[in-house]
Amino acid sequence: MKFKNTYDSLPARFFAEVTPEKFSNPTLLRFNENLASDLGLNPGEQSTTKLAEIFSGQRLLEGSHPIAMAYAAHQFGNFVPQLGDGRALLLGEIIDPKGKRFDIQLKGAGRTVFSRNGDGKSALGPVIREYIVSEAMHHLGVPTTRALAAVSTGDSIVREGPLPGGVFTRIAASHIRIGTFQYFAARGDIDGLKILLDYSIDRHYPEIKTEIQNSSNDSTSPILFLKKVIQNQVSLVSQWMSLGFIHGVMNTDNMSISGETIDYGPCAFMDGFNYGQVYSYIDSQGRYSYMNQRHIVQWNLTRLAECLIPLVDSDDQKARELLNHELSYISDLFTKHWVQRMAAKLGLVSDDSSIIEDEKLIKMWLDYLEKEKLDFTLSFRKLSDLLDENNGSSLFESTHPFEDFEKGWKKRLKNEVFDVETIKQNMNRVNPVYIPRNHQVERAIQGALVEDLSVFNELNKVLENPYLKQPELDSYRIAPLPEEEIAATYCGT
Ligand code: AMP
Numbered sequence: 001m002k003f004k005n006t007y008d009s010l011p012a013r014f015f016a017e018v019t020p021e022k023f024s025n026p027t028l029l030r031f032n033e034n035l036a037s038d039l040g041l042n043p044g045e046q047s048t049t050k051l052a053e054i055f056s057g058q059r060l061l062e063g064s065h066p067i068a069m070a071y072a073a074h075q076f077g078n079f080v081p082q083l084g085d086g087r088a089l090l091l092g093e094i095i096d097p098k099g100k101r102f103d104i105q106l107k108g109a110g111r112t113v114f115s116r117n118g119d120g121k122s123a124l125g126p127v128i129r130e131y132i133v134s135e136a137m138h139h140l141g142v143p144t145t146r147a148l149a150a151v152s153t154g155d156s157i158v159r160e161g162p163l164p165g166g167v168f169t170r171i172a173a174s175h176i177r178i179g180t181f182q183y184f185a186a187r188g189d190i191d192g193l194k195i196l197l198d199y200s201i202d203r204h205y206p207e208i209k210t211e212i213q214n215s216s217n218d219s220t221s222p223i224l225f226l227k228k229v230i231q232n233q234v235s236l237v238s239q240w241m242s243l244g245f246i247h248g249v250m251n252t253d254n255m256s257i258s259g260e261t262i263d264y265g266p267c268a269f270m271d272g273f274n275y276g277q278v279y280s281y282i283d284s285q286g287r288y289s290y291m292n293q294r295h296i297v298q299w300n301l302t303r304l305a306e307c308l309i310p311l312v313d314s315d316d317q318k319a320r321e322l323l324n325h326e327l328s329y330i331s332d333l334f335t336k337h338w339v340q341r342m343a344a345k346l347g348l349v350s351d352d353s354s355i356i357e358d359e360k361l362i363k364m365w366l367d368y369l370e371k372e373k374l375d376f377t378l379s380f381r382k383l384s385d386l387l388d389e390n391n392g393s394s395l396f397e398s399t400h401p402f403e404d405f406e407k408g409w410k411k412r413l414k415n416e417v418f419d420v421e422t423i424k425q426n427m428n429r430v431n432p433v434y435i436p437r438n439h440q441v442e443r444a445i446q447g448a449l450v451e452d453l454s455v456f457n458e459l460n461k462v463l464e465n466p467y468l469k470q471p472e473l474d475s476y477r478i479a480p481l482p483e484e485e486i487a488a489t490y491c492g493t
């Protein structure tokens with residue numbers, strides 16, 4: 001691993017140095033060989049013992065300079081001016097064979113100056129969960145941080161009782177969050193903000209640099225940056241929702257400015273459809289419920305825009321007007337992304353001329369799923385089978401809401417240019433067969449706790465090809481029985 005670090009060259013107030021904790025018996029549970037090779041890492045003949053030492057922070061490779069990043073956040077709507085990596089450290093940055101820069105981060109390797117009362121450690125459960133769900137997200141085609149390794153530490157950590165400890169290795173385009181901007185904005189540190197903005201543009205949005213250089217206006221850089229983050233985060237959240245994903249903790253420290261999914265805590269893919277579904281046990285008000293995610297992305301982006309005010313114009317009013325102008329598009333942009341993705345799941349190519357009609361059709365379908373408590377993923381996948389003449393509508397119970405939807409849907413399908421076979425194929429490309437179902441993730445965790453990695457490994461395997469039927473692992477397709485349903489997930493902090 002050749003580290004080419006840049007974040008640690010930023011001013012000292014951006015981060016703090018960290019010394020990883022010592023663990024008694026780090027053991028490698030899983031190493032992502034495919035990802036390692038994509039990144040140009042060559043573990044080659046390294047023993048699993050050595051990999052376990054590297055990916056738990058016991059053995060620091062040359063050029064590694066562990067730091068914890070500073071950030072703030074709105075957590076459930078309340079502002080916390082100093083948060084930072086309390087149980088994570090950046091080992092360093094690497095550049096892959098395509099020239100793309102990535103962070104390598106360890107989660108759960110011990111205390112940092114930002115740990116407050118926490119121990120800086122992670123239980124094994126959240127390590128297993130983030131490994132499975134982030135890799136599934138990637139294979140489903142959604143931008144996300146990736147899982148490189150999962151290690152058990154051999155030590156217990158103290159939570160409700162003693163729990164086995166783990167360390168998770170995460171790969172990210174960067175770990176800059178909306179909360180990183182809030183950290184400097186809250187301190188009135190305009191120099192810090194400017195440095196962070198320039199760094200973020202360099203790293204994530206170099207394509208806007210020419211326009212910035214050719215402009216004599218100070219506002220160009222923060223405005224173009226905001227535009228980019230809006231596009232990426234809106235696109236991301238609409239993708240989550242099209243797959244029935246609920247992030248669970250969309251606090252501003254958990255929203256990456258690169259537009260990747262980050263910080264998998266009490267997240268879940270929904271089984272039975274419910275607009276208001278919440279899994280996170282801490283989200284008692286439903287702030288981060290399935291459907292509310294579209295409003296929260298807008299709320300979070302508004303917090304980012306507020307941070308940029310001093311960089312846009314010295315005249316506060318003028319700066320606000322310019323930023324508001326960008327924010328005013330979010331709602332319509334979201335609707336457009338949402339309708340396009342959901343329509344594609346129905347086999348329809350939606351555009352401006354059909355968006356209103358398509359949105360109504362999507363709502364009819366979702367209302368039906370919710371009313372009948374039908375499985376989100378399986379119902380979409382089954383829908384393409386309805387296009388076979390001989391299947392008829394016997395696949396779904398013929399209630400009035402279903403028949404109304406079916407009539408509208410089939411009528412709308414007549415406007416499509418593709419033939420039925422192509423439409424079916426297109427639907428099957430966006431409607432997965434397999435998702436990391438919560439009850440299976442829980443089984444993988446329970447297995448790992450007693451050193452049985454079979455479910456963990458199988459789940460990872462089946463989720464490498466989520467759109468493809470895999471008869472030998474088909475049990476992972478099935479929705480949970482009522483008694484198997486997991487009502488709440490925990491972030492495991
Ligand atoms: P999260 O809920 O994972 O987004 O974390 C919110 C904040 O709490 C971040 O600043 C974390 O670094 C911090 N945190 C979470 N768990 C721990 C822990 N076990 N020890 C120290 N800090 C933690």
Ligand code: MG
Binds near residue numbers: 253254263
């Ligand atoms: Mg976080």
